[in-house]
Amino acid sequence: MSPAEFCSQTIMSTYESKFAQDEIEESQRQDIAMRMGYLTERQFGTLAKITASTLETWRRTGRGPSYTRLGNAVFYALDEVRYYLALSKKKIGTSRIQAGTAQIQSINKGGY
Template structure:
């Protein structure tokens, strides 16, 4: 007869999955781009912000999707229009995005 996994076992599996698939939590991404996790929640409800992955009820972000979103927010100084359609909810400065995801995963 199988027993129900403990909370520690489930957390260990979740951590391993995040590492195996290189996905980041909402808190990690919010910190990296300089917004609150609740801002990411609002953006998702409006269809804005970076693409995300849902596993059950949990929300995760792939670093490549966050980088792509940042690229779409690029504005060339002096240009009358953004280089590409920008997200109005982009961070004021992308300088905070220099978080080393590889270092954080270690």
């Protein structure tokens, strides 16, 4: 094995080891957070299909559910997430219902 190959393999092995350790720590963090009634930033992002950078922007601009920061980790209380989801609930407006009803009535009368 050449020195370059050895160096490359060592770097990859170190990177893979660090990645595996990060995944273990994230798994432990998620487990502890859930037992305490919180979601991690990653869990909330996955739930809402929102990237970490978007969540950071939301926190900076005061949008989204309230959060707790512990060191560099961000957590969202399940109650706050539920409240935010309830506020974000989309309702069908009466004007859309009325327009749909008028269109159906028009079709029923033969007005395609």
